[in-house]
Amino acid sequence: MVAVKKHMIVSGLDVGTTKVCCLIGEIGNDGNLEIIGKGIAPSHGVKKGVVVDIAETVKSIQLAAQEAERGAGFKLHSVFVGVTGEHISSINSHGVITLAHEPKEVVEDDVRRAVEAAKVVSLPAEREVIHVIPRGFTLDGQNGVKNPVGMLGMRLEVNTHIVTGMGTFLHNLTKCVETAGLEIEENGLVLEPLASSLSVLNEAEKELGILLIDIGGGTTDLAVFRNRHIFHSSVIPVGGNHVTYDLAVAFRLSPEEAERVKVSYGSAVPSQISEEDKIEVTTLSGMKESISRRQVAETIAPRMEELFALIKREIEQLPKDSSLAGVTITGGTSLLPGISDVAAEILKFPVRVGYPQPSTGTLNDAIHNPAYSTGVGLVIYGAKSLQNRRLYRRRETFLAKAFRSLFREFF
């Protein structure tokens, strides 16, 4: 069990299509996570997960960060930042290294070298690596090794999941965060569905096989886990904003009124709504009109069906041995009534809606919302990453000290 330094502070910044969410987390020495600062600001400079207006995005980040800082009572320095968008792509890669010509004990540096070897894939010049995630090791032909450190062997192989993004889009996002006065942590850009998975999925789901679907405003992020590791991730440029747009066009409403109608009266299953059920709306011309809730649902349903049909096509393209036990939906759009029924009907899997929940500790009620899954996940990712870094540095210092004393002894 890793000893956690008392009160580690970690911050996550989710620059979404509809909102920027900044969360400051405090991790106690018992591993308990408490969100001590939360800032939410409307996002106007991001489309389909990608920055399209730097000045607007900087403004939203500053507003969200300042609100979170006020809650926490101190100034933020560095953050872990979520990335998404259609430009993200992922591949699975394999790395092999020879450890020695006779059995030797595997050390952490061997694992690093094997992962580095897996990184040697030919990438177009405009793409940058965001993650190289080890998915399992093979030691001297024995596969299924979860952590080879301390074991004896001569040849180490690793399967990895490599996530890449377009350098220009990553640069623009980085520039917005830095212009807003924040620093990005070392290796602090994090694939959003990977972050969401940490706050929403339980270990059993990740072990048995699960598809995580984070449906936000502008994107739907997918991540598939099996044997506790991610092995597929992708981003579909469709989200809840498209539903709002459809309602605005169908009933001649402003985007704000369409959003209100969707959030307050929407459903993805028309048959669950009575034909008699009417609501009053204000149309673009300023007139009050009575419209049928059944018709609202009939406008929403085809967009949701289309989205899950696209997701089904992705599932069908997964390798044959990657069977799934279920589907977990999260993100703001997962709050749409009936969405899990549509997902279960089309995907033919048990479906649940996932709320952010750290493995230890409880979350403040104000964070208990699927729209914050990525934000909370970024804090959890950050905490793990800082812990590993500290542990590695401590070990390095220990080794350096041991080496120095050995050196003194001999010379």
Ligand SMILES: Nc1ncnc2c1ncn2[C@@H]1O[C@H](COP(=O)(O)OP(=O)(O)OP(=O)(O)O)[C@@H](O)[C@H]1O
């Ligand atoms: N109760 C609700 N019913 C239906 N839709 C909802 C509800 N609450 C929020 N939404 C929708 O959720 C979407 C926003 O979700 P979320 O906050 O996860 O997106 P985001 O992170 O800003 O965007 P993205 O991840 O696509 O970049 C909006 O389209 C909003 O209309």
Ligand SMILES: [Mg+2]
């Ligand atoms: Mg999001």
